[in-house]
Every structure is written in C-alpha cells, then in structure tokens.
Amino acid sequence: MSKIVVVTSGKGGVGKTTTSAAFAAGLAKRGFRTVVVDFDVGLRNLDLIMGCERRVVYDFVNVINGDANLNQALIKDKRLDNLCILPASQTRDKDALTQEGVEKVLDELRESFDYVVCDSPAGIERGAMLAAYYCDEAVVVTNPEVSSVRDSDRMLGLLASKTRRAERGEEPIREHLLLTRYSPQRVDKGEMLSVDDVREILAIELLGVIPESQAVLQASNAGVPVVLEESTDAGQAYDDAVARFLGEEREHRFLVEKRGFLGRLFGG
C-alpha cells in the first residue's frame, strides 16, 4: 500500500531537503518505487540536491493548474530508475498550491509509487501544513538546539490535530524523530542538547541521528543524495535511518566522538 511521508520541522535550515533527498534515494535503493515532491514553492532546492536542476521543464504548480500532466513534470533520477522527482515551481506566488490541487496530485502519485516523500517548506503556516495534511507518516527533522526542538514540538502538535487523519479521527500519523547536524563534541561541551534531552522533550520514537558532516555539503554540491555516498558517516547514518523506517533494527551510531586525540589530529 502506498504511503505519503512528509519531512517537516517547523524551523528552517535544519536539513529537511537533505533528508528528503536521502530518504527518497534510500527507499528507491531498496527497490521501492519512490517519488520525492518539493513543496517549497519559490525556493526550489530539491532538484539541486538531487542533481537534476537542468532537466526541470514542468513543475508541481504546472500540474495543479493543468498546464502539464504528471508524466511530463516527473523527472526520472539518473542513478536509480525507480526514483522520480516532482520539482517545485520558482513562482513567487505561494498560493499557487491549492488544497484540492495537492490532493489530486498526491492521489495520482499514490497509484504509481510505493512512497511519496514530501519535502516541506519551513514554518508552520499554510505551505508546511499543505505538505503535511495528507501524510501517513512524518519524519520530524530536528537540530539539537532549543529553538529547533520547540518548533518540532509545535509541529508535532499540529500533526496530531490539523492533518486529514486527525480531522477524520483516523489512525494517527506515525511520527519519527530524526536528529540532524549532531556533534558529540559540542554536546559534551554543553553547547548542544544531547540525544536524550531531545528525546525526553519530544517523546516520540527516534529514527536516527545524523552527524554534522562535511559529506553533506560535498554531496549536495555534487547533486548526489548523501545516502548514496556509502563511505561517509552521514550517508551511513541516513541508510540506518531508512532501514529503521522500514522496520529493521539497527544500533544507533555516531552518538559519541569515536576518534582519539591522534585520530582527530590526522583524521580528515
């Protein structure tokens, strides 16, 4: 059965788009027919991170307005042939996405894909709620700092009350916590909240911890979802998270600084 997964956070710049790309690629790598949808109208970052920005012809808003059909707008990933991207438009008009339009497109995507991953814009306003409204599962991306945790908490409250499942009294959305940009050294120094602090406040299942990593920026500059960079720490952490999302048990890694003094001196 097809599932809609929203990647959301409240706070901006915490790693939603990075996560959406990694998750979609990770699911596709495991054989699931996956599409990742950019809901960030006006900013359009996902196609850059997926490395397909030059192949964008039509976008989400074109499909909603009937200027193009879905097949014309979907971009097939070059690396994984069961992965597609539905880019956002560059239009300035945030109201271009309508509730009915979004529902229609998502319903159509459900027919041909196992997973529909929705990359939410920041905030808790209309755009973010549109991305979340129809979801079955939510990956709540949080950085280990007070303001990000607070925003994630708000978003969890909205997921539990302002989504279609909530409004219809259906089974609640499955909520997953993904802690990103985690730096064990900074936690030790007391500059960041620890995994346990964040878990205690948000009180939802921990899907994974993604370390703060150079590999993320390098991958996004190269237009490769970081999960496909299998030798990197962030790539492995995302792979673990996708595995857990699918029900596999995996030990949490990257929670402590492993390298010793010399390793830190010489390590890259």
Place this chain on the structure above:
Amino acid sequence: MASTVGSVEQAAAFELKGRMATLTVLRLLTPDNDTLNRQLEAKVAEAPSMLRGLPVVLELSAVAGASADQLALWLETVRGQGLVPVGISGAGEDVATAARERGIGVFPELFGGERQSPKPGSSRRSAEPEVLPGRVIDQPVRSGQQVYARGGDLVVLASVSPGAEVLADGNIHVYGTLRGRALAGVQGNREARIFCRSLRAELVSIAGQYQLSEHLGGDGAEGPVQVYLEDEALCIVPLEA
C-alpha cells in the same frame, strides 16, 4: 555616581500580580460585519455609560473559519462603537497570530467544543451535587497548544511541553513532566491544586496566584510534587510516597 545608578536599578519598576478580573465576553454569532455594527450600535445606544470604554473579549468559536482579515474588521467595528477589545478567544491559529500581532491578547477556549446547549427539561437544578467529568488527555500537550478543562479537573497522562499551557477550573494532574504553564482554579477556586510527576514549569498558578520558573526551585524540584495555595502564597512540596 555608580551608586546612584545602582539605587535606581534597585527600585522595582513594577510588580507582576496574578489577579482574577471579570471580563465581558462578546460572543460573535455571525461573521457578518454590517449586522454586527448595526446591532452593536443599537446596544450601545441603550446603555452608553455602561458600554463605552468597556474592555471585552471577542469570542469567535461560533464563527468557525474566521480569517485574519475578518478579525481586523470586527476589531474596527467594536472599537468604533466605543468598546475596548482586549483579547480574543476560540479562534484558529491564523487569527490568533493576527491578534497577537495587533497587540490583542489570546485567551484560552472560553466555550469548549464539548459544550452542549441545555436540553429542554434540564432546568431542574436541584440540590443534587453537580459532578463535572473533567478532561483526560492521553497525548503530550505540545508547544503552542492549550488545553482547558472547563468546570472540572484536567488529567494529562503525558508531558506538557515548554510553550504549552494547561488550564482547569479544578485541579491539574500531569503524569509526565510539567514544562509548560499550568493554571489551576482559573475561575478563582483557591482549593485547586496542581500535581505532577516532575516540575520544570515555566509558570504555575492557582486561582490567579502565580509563580514563574525562576522561583520554582530549579533542580530542587525533581520528583513528584504538588502545588497548592496557602494564604496568599503558593506552596510547592514533594509528594510523599
């Protein structure tokens, strides 16, 4: 010179006092601004001395789906008729945000969703003790959420996040950590208490007497505690096992 500055700083510029005040609630029954204006004008004409300058709370739960623009119109109308809107209640998040931006306070739900209109024949308000059911919440109360148990106790089976607010006319029980704001006895019941498994609250209040987090004893308040009112002071004491 330094001492002058020092003494200036020491004289407290203000005091925060939690006090109950009665406010008139203007419950909007139609979204139609012209009708509102007309009827309000007539009402004010009847009793100008009573209504001019009267602080009111705009209660919006009966006009579901109100927009921020509508709110702007209504506020203008109410002000135009000489009333002073100080707050709103019963509105969605968008309208609440718009109100805050205009310096208008946002009150907790004054008319809960479960409120029923009195059934015919239920007017036999006999001497039977009235036991109100209270409200049980089995989910965390998250930042930005507000839960009010009208007329009874509130039981929260999870935690209350920072930035969340729980209110009850009766007692408040939190079977998780209380990190947000908890206000018991909000209609003035001085017997109301707050019980929680762990107290890290931003604010606790009973019958309008409140204390902010910096006075809650910080780390000393680990473990289950209760909060009650004795004379004019809030007492926070550990619960004996």
